[in-house]
Structure formats: structure tokens, C-alpha cells
Amino acid sequence: MKRVDLFSIALRQALLSALVMILAMIGVGAATLATVDHALRHQLVQTIDTDIAGLTDVMVQGGPDELRRRIADRTDFAEGATPHPFYALIGPDGTRLAGNAAIAPPANAGLSPLIELPDGLARATRLRGGLTLVVGRSLAPSQSLLAGLRRSFMLAALLAVLASLLAGALSAGWLGRRVTAVTDAFERFKRGDHRRPMPATGRDEIAILAREVDAHLLWSERLLRSQREISDNIAHELRTPLVHLDTRLLRALETNRDENVAADLADARGDIRSVVSLFDALLDIGMTETGNGLGRGAVDCDLAEIAINVADLYRPSAEEAGLDFSTRIAATVPMRGEPMAIARIIANLLDNALKYAPAGSHVCLAVEEGPRIVVEDDGPGVPPEDHDRIFGRFHRAGAAGPGHGLGLALVRVIAARHGLTARFENADPGARFIIEPPQCD
Amino acid sequence: MQVLLIEDDPQTADAIAAMLAREAIAVEWVAEGEAGVARAGDPANDIIVLDWMLPSISGVEVVSRLRAAGVEKPVLMLSALGRAEHRVEGLDRGADDYLTKPFEPAELIARLRALVRRTSVQTRQPVLIHGDLELHVRARTAHRAGRHLALSPKEFELLKYLMENAGEIVTREMLLQHVWKLNFDPQTNVVDVNLVRLRRKLEDGCDKPCLETVRGRGYRLNAPRADGP
Numbered sequence: 001m002k003r004v005d006l007f008s009i010a011l012r013q014a015l016l017s018a019l020v021m022i023l024a025m026i027g028v029g030a031a032t033l034a035t036v037d038h039a040l041r042h043q044l045v046q047t048i049d050t051d052i053a054g055l056t057d058v059m060v061q062g063g064p065d066e067l068r069r070r071i072a073d074r075t076d077f078a079e080g081a082t083p084h085p086f087y088a089l090i091g092p093d094g095t096r097l098a099g100n101a102a103i104a105p106p107a108n109a110g111l112s113p114l115i116e117l118p119d120g121l122a123r124a125t126r127l128r129g130g131l132t133l134v135v136g137r138s139l140a141p142s143q144s145l146l147a148g149l150r151r152s153f154m155l156a157a158l159l160a161v162l163a164s165l166l167a168g169a170l171s172a173g174w175l176g177r178r179v180t181a182v183t184d185a186f187e188r189f190k191r192g193d194h195r196r197p198m199p200a201t202g203r204d205e206i207a208i209l210a211r212e213v214d215a216h217l218l219w220s221e222r223l224l225r226s227q228r229e230i231s232d233n234i235a236h237e238l239r240t241p242l243v244h245l246d247t248r249l250l251r252a253l254e255t256n257r258d259e260n261v262a263a264d265l266a267d268a269r270g271d272i273r274s275v276v277s278l279f280d281a282l283l284d285i286g287m288t289e290t291g292n293g294l295g296r297g298a299v300d301c302d303l304a305e306i307a308i309n310v311a312d313l314y315r316p317s318a319e320e321a322g323l324d325f326s327t328r329i330a331a332t333v334p335m336r337g338e339p340m341a342i343a344r345i346i347a348n349l350l351d352n353a354l355k356y357a358p359a360g361s362h363v364c365l366a367v368e369e370g371p372r373i374v375v376e377d378d379g380p381g382v383p384p385e386d387h388d389r390i391f392g393r394f395h396r397a398g399a400a401g402p403g404h405g406l407g408l409a410l411v412r413v414i415a416a417r418h419g420l421t422a423r424f425e426n427a428d429p430g431a432r433f434i435i436e437p438p439q440c441d
Numbered sequence: 442m443q444v445l446l447i448e449d450d451p452q453t454a455d456a457i458a459a460m461l462a463r464e465a466i467a468v469e470w471v472a473e474g475e476a477g478v479a480r481a482g483d484p485a486n487d488i489i490v491l492d493w494m495l496p497s498i499s500g501v502e503v504v505s506r507l508r509a510a511g512v513e514k515p516v517l518m519l520s521a522l523g524r525a526e527h528r529v530e531g532l533d534r535g536a537d538d539y540l541t542k543p544f545e546p547a548e549l550i551a552r553l554r555a556l557v558r559r560t561s562v563q564t565r566q567p568v569l570i571h572g573d574l575e576l577h578v579r580a581r582t583a584h585r586a587g588r589h590l591a592l593s594p595k596e597f598e599l600l601k602y603l604m605e606n607a608g609e610i611v612t613r614e615m616l617l618q619h620v621w622k623l624n625f626d627p628q629t630n631v632v633d634v635n636l637v638r639l640r641r642k643l644e645d646g647c648d649k650p651c652l653e654t655v656r657g658r659g660y661r662l663n664a665p666r667a668d669g670p
Contacts, residue, residue, distance in 0.1 A: 232522055236494055239521035239542050240450060246543035247456040272543060277626065280541075312595045313621050317634040344625050351628040407628055 010175040014168015018161045025157035032153070033146055040142035041121065044083065045114065048123050051085070052135040059127050064089075064097075067133075071098040084138035086120065092130030105132035119143075178206045182213050189217050231283050239276065246272050281406040288413040303333035303342060307367040310346040314354070322359030323377075328366040335371045341414045348407040349375040349433050356380070361430070370436050371420070378430035390424050411435070442557055443467040445486040447477035447503065448519070449495050453542070457490070460546040466553070474498035481512050488557055490549075493520035493531065501534045508535040515556040519544075528624050539624075547658040551610045558606065571607040571662065572651065574643075576600060585643060595620060596639050603652070603662040612659035636660055 059067045071087045078085050078100060086101035096102065101122075106113055109124040109132045122136025201207065246269060253265045311327045318325035335342075346365065353363045357379035366374040382390060391412040408422075415422040415435050425432040444461055448454040449472050458468045469486060471477050474495045481489055489507070493500040504516055518536040520527060531539045537559075538552050569576040573586040581597055583590040592600060598620045603611060613632040617623045640652045653661045 236521040240453070243521070243543040244452055244456075247452070250546065276541075276543065309621055310623075312593070313617075313623070313627070313631050313635065316638045317629060317631045320634050320637075340624055343623055347623070347625070347627050354629055 010172030011168060014165055014172060017168065018164045021160045021164050022157060025153060025160060029150070029153035029157070033149060036149060037142070037146055040145070044121050044137050044139070044142065045123075047083075048121060048135055048137055052123050052125055052133065055087075055133060055135065056125065056127065059131075059133070064127075064129065064131060067127075068098040075100040082138075083141045084120075086122070086134075086136045086138070088132075088134040090132045090134070097131070099134070101134070101136065103134050103136075105134065175206070178210070182206070182210050185210075185213055185217060189220070228287065231286065235279065235283060238279065242272050242276060278406070281410060285406065285409055285413050288417050298336055298338055300334065300336055301339045301342070303335050303337075303367055303371045303373070304329050304331060306339055306343050307333075307346055307365060307373070310343050310350065311365055314347070314350045317354060318350075318363060321354055323354070323357055324360075324362045326362065326364045328364060328368075330368045333367055333369055333371050335418075337418045341417070345411050345414050345435060346373060346375075348411050349373070349435075351407055352433070353377045353379075353431075356431070372437075373435040374432060376427055376430065376432040378427065381426055381429055381431045382424065387424055387426075391422055408433075442487050442553070443469065443485050444553065445477065445480055445483075445489045446470045447472075447474065447489065447495065447500070448492040449473065450492070453492075457549070460549060461553075463546075464550050466550075474500070474503045477503055478506050478510070481507050481514065482510070487514065488553055489514055489516045490553070491516055491518050491536070493518055493522055493527070501531065504531075504535045515559070517549075517552060517556060545612070545658065547610055547655070548612045548614065551606075551612050551615060551659065554609050555606055555611070555615060558609075569601065569604045571604050574600075574604060574651070574662075576604055585647065588646065590642055592639075592642060595635070596642065599635065599639055600643075603660065607662045610655050610659045610661050615659070 055067060055070065058070050062070075068089060071089055074085065075087060075098075086103075087099035088096055088101045088103045088105075089098040090103075090105045091097050094105070103115070103117075103122065103124075106115060106124050110126045112123060112125045115122040115124060115134070115136070117136065117139075119140060120136045120138045122134050124132055124134045127133055249265050249269050249272075253262060253269075256262055256265065307327070307329050311325075311329070315325055350363075350365065353375055357363055357377040361377050361379040363375070363377045366372075366376070391408050411433075412422040419437065420435050421438050422433070422435050425434060444466055446454060446457060446468050448457065448470070451472070454470050454472070458470060461468050469480065469483075471480055474497055477489070477491065477495075480486065491500045491503055495503070498506075500518055500520070504518070507514075507516065515537040516535065517538045517540060518531045519540055519542060520531065521542050528539045528541075537556055540549060540552060567578050569578065575584045576597075577583070578601065581594075583592055583597060583600055590600075599616065602616065602619050614624075614626070616632055616636075617625075617627075636652065636654075640650075643652055644650055651663055653663050655661055
């Protein structure tokens with residue numbers, strides 16, 4: 001099961017929706033606050049205007065003294081009232097004659113302007129006798145109402161963001177698990193664990209994808225199995241008559257007294273063996289190419305140990321052929337693979353070197369961490385036109401020696417099965433065959 | 442020695458029976474897996490030769506059943522399936538050896554004898570003695586007529602296997618399988634060259650050859666006697 005990281009689709013989606021949520025809350029909050037603010041002011045201005053109109057009437061009907069009394073009456077009750085009212089009656093010389101607020105009369109009081117104060121709204125008006133009347137209301141209640149609203153919006157926005165993040169994280173996990181189930185099915189298929197259906201209930205896109213993947217893997221598996229069966233059947237049906245033919249030749253060989261005939265019969269048996277071994281190698285290559293990854297034969301093994309063993313087998317032959325054979329093998333190179341198949345890689349590469357390097361050449365087998373296998377000689381090398389097809393089937397350079405021309409093709413497919421690449425390099429002079437993990441760059 | 446042969450193709454079965462008869466090995470032939478499982482327990486049969494592809498139950502299945510039933514007799518699988526994958530599977534399922542068709546009669550005989558011998562105690566002895574050859578398994582030293590032989594580790598293993606099968610033919614494939622633990626045929630004659638080297642060391646200073654090349658079949662370690670071959 002893979003970890004769901006920050007870049008998972010679902011998590012990105014959740015972060016995006018949280019961001020959209022924040023922006024939406026800011027927009028709605030700002031609009032609401034502006035509307036409420038506007039309504040409250042409008043209401044306050046109306047209250048102030050009604051009050052100032054009443055006081056103006058008092059002035060008209062009762063004169064300045066009556067006005068002062070009325071203002072005093074109102075200021076007496078101002079303490080308990082909300083919004084807190086304030087008044088000022090200012091004489092022509094600028095002294096306050098009545099009221100509870102110290103406000104300088106505006107120069108344009110004749111126009112009855114609205115005055116914005118830090119904590120209130122007021123209107124001034126010019127009366128008879130050079131008097132200026134200022135009537136106002138505190139803004140504190142509306143300000144605290146707006147502040148409360150703002151707090152509520154921020155809290156709601158915070159909750160919405162948290163909720164959308166939580167929902168996002170949950171759905172990221174859920175989505176991640178379902179997508180991982182699909183990728184795991186592919187991984188299992190690659191490892192050769194072919195059939196384990198996915199729990200694909202539901203009708204959403206991922207369920208459809210999972211069912212499609214399942215159907216496809218089942219189909220691939222059937223294809224692989226039927227190919228294996230067909231090639232096994234061909235192998236069996238082809239071999240049986242060859243076995244009979246071989247038995248007849250053997251019987252003839254036993255009763256025959258003529259040396260020339262005996263030689264021909266022995267050659268014919270040799271031919272049967274060549275056909276069979278060629279067929280085995282071809283089937284091996286074919287099955288390895290279609291098979292995905294390592295099969296049941298894979299174990300943890302030490303490449304160094306395998307290499308030493310194969311080198312021991314080939315050293316006498318190399319020395320008899322007049323080659324200077326050396327090895328450069330790391331102390332231990334642990335890897336996962338099929339030991340017999342890995343041994344075959346090294347054996348085929350050494351077979352190849354023995355076949356083409358003339359007496360007196362150096363041949364070196366190097367094995368190191370990676371895992372990396374290099375077989376190098378300073379023989380005649382490989383002509384450039386053959387570089388591309390050297391790992392192909394039935395490729396044989398020049399005058400072919402023994403073998404069926406599939407040795408290097410087998411090297412390539414076995415390497416591929418172990419997730420390694422096989423490549424050829426000119427060693428100037430000579431040939432260098434390298435088996436190693438694919439280079440990233 | 443008696444062999445239980447489980448093989449569905451009568452022609453192949455006849456040929457194998459004829460090969461074994463020539464070596465004075467008795468054969469009981471059954472053509473089918475179920476019958477084979479039933480007959481495998483009979484103490485008269487020392488070893489089982491089993492075809493992979495049988496009509497009702499496969500050879501692999503037969504081995505599994507035999508091992509599950511506690512039959513520990515050696516089993517040699519014969520198969521027309523020669524891919525490396527099959528060899529591994531056959532041996533994994535409990536077969537002791539695996540031989541692909543077509544095979545040399547000598548290869549079959551040699552392998553059968555080696556399998557039967559392997560189950561006997563003789564091969565676990567700490568000192569192997571054959572003629573004037575002496576091999577100390579634990580000390581990993583070998584002597585011929587009292588003279589120390591300077592063998593490489595692989596040459597020691599090679600000589601040990603030949604001595605365990607002294608007097609019998611061992612094939613190249615058997616040597617590859619037991620000494621190098623490899624089950625594929627190298628494209629060059631690497632095994633022979635190893636044998637040539639071992640022979641040189643064995644026979645250096647002695648005029649009596651003891652490691653015989655059996656043409657087209659393999660090698661045989663013969664007892665070098667005082668009165669000569």
C-alpha cells in the first residue's frame with residue numbers, strides 16, 4: 001500500500017475547495033457587513049432627524065429657554081438610552097448653553113450637515129439668534145453588532161474550511177485506497193501473481209476502471225496461459241516423434257557394423273539434439289518475453305557466488321584456448337533472481353568470448369554492486385554494422401562456431417526478466433558486454 | 442534394482458524397458474498416473490521413472506501425491522518439456538532428477554544408478570577409498586598411492602562425485618548438475634576440459650590411467666589395480 005502524499009489528486013482537490021470556501025466566505029461576509037452597516041446608519045440618521053425636528057419645533061414655539069429645558073430633560077434620561085443620545089446647544093460666541101457633548105459647531109451649520117464623529121453620528125442646524133443645535137447618537141451599539149457579525153462570519157469560515165479539509169483528507173484517503181487497489185493489481189500481475197479480483201462494487205468512475213482493469217488482467221492471464229499451453233503442447237508433440245526417431249536410430253546404430261553408416265547415424269542423432277535444444281532455447285526466449293517479471297523461481301541470491309562458480313567452470317577452457325582469463329568479482333553482490341538463469345547469462349557471455357577471442361587475448365569477467373556484470377575481451381571486437389543486432393535471435397558473427405545463435409538473445413531476455421539491460425560496447429580493441437540496471441539519465 | 446516406469450506412450454515405454462533390460466534392470470510398467478501412485482509403495486520397486494505428461498493426472502501431481510503419502514523413493518522425471526522453467530518446477534515439486542527427451546540410454550542408466558546409490562549410506566562416509574585413491578571429505582584432501590594431489594576446490598568436488606560413483610558412467614550433465622549446480626548445457630566443451638585437467642593431476646607420475654572417457658557417453662572412474670588395466 002502506497003502512502004497518499006500531498007500531491008494526490010483528492011488532496012489537491014480538497015485544498016482547492018477550501019481556498020474557494022475562504023474566498024466565498026470573505027465575499028459574502030463583506031457584502032453582508034456593508035448592507036447591515038448601511039441600514040443601521042440610515043436608521044440612526046432618521047432617529048437623529050426626527051429628534052432635531054422636534055427640538056427645532058420647541059425652539060420655534062417656546063423659545064431658547066424652553067429648548068434648553070427640553071434638552072436638559074433629554075440628557076437626564078440619556079444615560080440609560082441606546083443608542084446613547086448627545087446634544088449641544090451652542091451660542092453665537094461658541095459657548096455651550098445646554099447639552100452633554102462638547103462639539104465645536106461646524107462652519108457650515110446653516111446647511112444642516114451630517115457630522116461624522118469617531119464614535120457617533122450627529123446633525124447640526126442653525127437656529128434663530130445665532131444658536132447652533134447639534135443632535136447625535138452613539139455608533140457603539142451598531143459597531144458592536146457589526147463586530148459580532150464579523151466574528152460570526154470568521155468562525156463560520158474557519159469551520160467551513162476545517163470541514164472541507166477534513167472531507168478532503170477523508171476522500172483523499174478513500175480515493176487513494178481505491179486507486180492503489182488498481183495499481184496493486186498491476187503490480188501483482190507483474191510479479192506473476194495473476195488472479196486476485198479487486199473488490200469493485202459501485203458504479204462510479206473508479207469502480208468502472210477497476211472492473212476494466214480486472215477484465216483486462218484476466219484476459220492477459222488467459223492469453224499467457226494459453227500461450228504456455230500451446231508451446232508446451234507443441235514441444236510435446238514435436239518431441240515425441242523425434243524421440244521415436246532417435247530410438248530407431250539408436251537401434252540401427254547397435255545392429256550396424258559399417259563404420260560409415262554408423263558415423264551418419266551418429267550425426268543424425270546429433271541433428272535431432274540440435275533441433276530439440278534450438279527449440280527449447282526459442283521457447284525459453286518466447287516465454288520469457290511474454291512473461292512479466294520474475295516467476296516462482298526467484299530467490300535472494302549472491303551474484304558474486306554464482307559468478308565465481310561459473311568462472312571456475314570456464315577457467316580451464318579459457319586457459320587451454322590460450323586466453324588470459326581474469327576475474328574481478330566483488331565480495332558479495334546480493335540480488336533477487338533465478339540463480340540458474342543468472343548463471344546462464346554469465347555462461348553464455350563467457351561462451352561467446354571463448355568463441356570469438358583469439359589465443360593471446362585477455363578476457364575479464366567483472367561483477368560488482370548494481371548488480372552489474374561485465375565481460376570484456378581485447379579480441380577483434382564486433383563490426384559496427386552488427387552492434388544493433390548482436391542481441392537478436394539467430395545472430396552469428398562471421399564463420400559461426402558451435403551453438404544455435406541464441407546465446408546472446410537469451411542473455412538479453414533473462415536480463416530483462418531481472419529488470420536489467422544488456423548492451424554492447426566497443427572496448428577499443430575488443431568487445432565489452434554489460435548487464436546492468438537501466439540508466440536513469 | 443527394479444524400476445517402476447510410469448509412461449503413457451507405449452513406444453517410448455518399450456524403448457526404455459529395452460534399455461534397462463540390457464543393463465539387467467527389471468521394469469514394472471504402468472501407463473497411467475493413478476495406477477503409478479498405487480504401485481509406487483510396493484517394496485519391490487526401488488526407483489520411479491515418471492513421465493511429466495500423463496493422460497489423467499500429470500507427473501508433477503503424481504510426485505506431489507507420492508511425497509504427501511510418505512513415499513521417499515527416488516523419482517526421476519522424464520519430460521518432453523525442456524525449458525528451464527520446467528526443470529525448476531519438477532525438482533521443486535519433489536522429483537530427485539529431471540531428464541528431457543530424447544535422452545541417451547547411458548544418461549538414463551547412469552542417473553538411475555546414481556540416484557539409487559545416493560540413498561545408500563556409502564556416500565556419507567568421511568573417507569572415500571577407491572583403488573589407490575583416497576579422499577578425506579572433511580579435511581578436503583585427496584591422495585593417490587600416498588601422494589598428495591593438489592586439487593582446486595572444484596576439482597576436489599569433481600573427484601568426490603566420481604569416487605562416489607566409481608565404476609559407473611557419469612555424464613557431463615550429471616557432473617554439471619552435481620559439481621557446479623548448473624542444469625543447462627554450455628555451448629562449449631567446458632566440462633570436458635575440466636575433466637582433462639583433473640585427469641592430468643590424477644595420472645601425473647603414474648603410468649596407469651584411472652579416469653576413462655566413455656565415448657559419446659561420459660566418464661568412468663576405474664579402479665587402478667596393481668596388475669594394470
